[in-house]
Amino acid sequence: MASDSGSTAPSSPIDDALMAQIRDRFHHMESDPVSGPRIFLESGGGSLLLKDAIARSAEIAAYPDSPSRRNVAAGHIGDMMRQTTENLMRFFGAESGQVLYGATGTEILFRLVRSGLEKVEKGSVLSSSLEHAASHDAAHCWAQAFGHEHIDIPLDSDTGVVSPQDYADAMRPDTRLATVIHTSHVSGKRVDLGGISAAIKSVAPDCLIICDGIQHAPHGPVHAEQDDVDAYVFAPYKAYARRGGAFAWMSERLANMPHNDRMVGKPDTNWTLGSPDPSLYAAFTAVHDYLCWLGGHFTDSGDKRDQLEAAMDAATAHEVSLIDRLINGTDELAGLAAYNSVTLIGDTELETREGAVCFAVKGRKSTDIIDAFDARGIRIHHRGSDPASSSRFVLNAVNLDDCVRVSFCHYNTHAEIDAVLKALPEVVGET
Secondary structure, X not given: OOOOOHHHOOOOOOOHHHHHHHHHOEOOOOEEOOOEEXXXXXXXXXXXXXXXXHHHHHHHHOOOOOOOOOOHHHHHHXXXXXXXXXXXHHHHOOOOOEEEEEOOHHHHHHHHHHHHHOOOOOOEEEEEOOOOHHHHHHHHHHHHHHOOEEEEEOOEOOOOEOOHHHHHHHOOOOEEEEEEEOEOOOOOEEOOHHHHHHHHHHHOOOOEEEEEOOOOOOOOOOOOOOOOOOEEEEOHHHOOOOOOOEEEEEOHHHHOOOOOOOOOOOOOOOXXXXXXXXXXXXXXXXXXXXXXXXXXXXXXXXXXXXXXXHHHHHHHHHHHHHHXXXXXXXXXXXXXXXXXXXXXXXXXXXXXXXXXXXXXEOOOOHHHHHHHHHHOOEEOEEEEOOOOOOOHHHHHHOXXXXXXXXXXXXXXXXXXXXXXXXXXXHHHOXX
């Protein structure tokens, strides 16, 4: 049952020495404070957190001062938030537009979709069944509320992805807004975001494109402006910071649209409601600085954007090596694709996979599978297709009631994947 692909398997640019430094920078890498030692392969539900991000967040959270006050401490917080905003623009790959803070990624997606639809002529709204419910439900709810037609683009159940052509086939000149997920949290497949944007705007140049980048942002570089979207949303809790807030980039066009998401007397360009949490800004700057440090191992450039891209390119390449190992196995250990009872979501193509691999085991509940792994000290998760599930669109499209998700980041190792492979025969019942 072992794969014969070990000699040609993708290699990782992260060597053992650098991996040791990376892992030392995160909290609870090899054990959690409640259950003890475990292998953490549940980053899709929230990544491990940088020690420095938590420390900086706690330091700023302890300040009683607001950045809007007239004192030295307030000025310090304000300066930090302005620097973080510059760091966020760099992270998004944007030179124009503005950064938006919100309570969660889902809240921001609902706000942006509503604002994009409430003051435009009636037309169509596009989403796909690849999406998380955060963007898909936002599009459905607000299209219905404002009298637009909501069109659902089916994903390709064989590949686990949607293509620019899929969007092109659904486009109409009256399409007002489209939601796009950059990477699926279930299929683990990344879309051609720039190609989808081009396909949309070739038919409806004024169509707003709202991108859910929450799953992609921890795994590869973001080029929001280059990919010609109008909003790009991500949540720091999946990208090494912490829970309790989210950020988005908005294009100049979207940022200047008339909208009701502002207090009376504020200009249209103001999207801030209340006071953002300064401690999340501090946490993200720690993430930014960490990624620049990591990128410095892969580029000689002193430019921070170059360093960010180098870090995320290395993370992508390392994760591809993990994905290949999990799916295809090694010379000694069988991968998921070798088991007759295992159904993978999406094909075995590696180039567009990142961050997650999902599968079902014939005749077994996914909750039983994750319990079996948990008993062996391996933390993974399941996704279900119940009506309230964020994963229901993908699972319904591939005719599965539930699935097991193994999700990781660049801090995971080949040895951790091997632990999964060693447990698989007994867990799936194919010894």
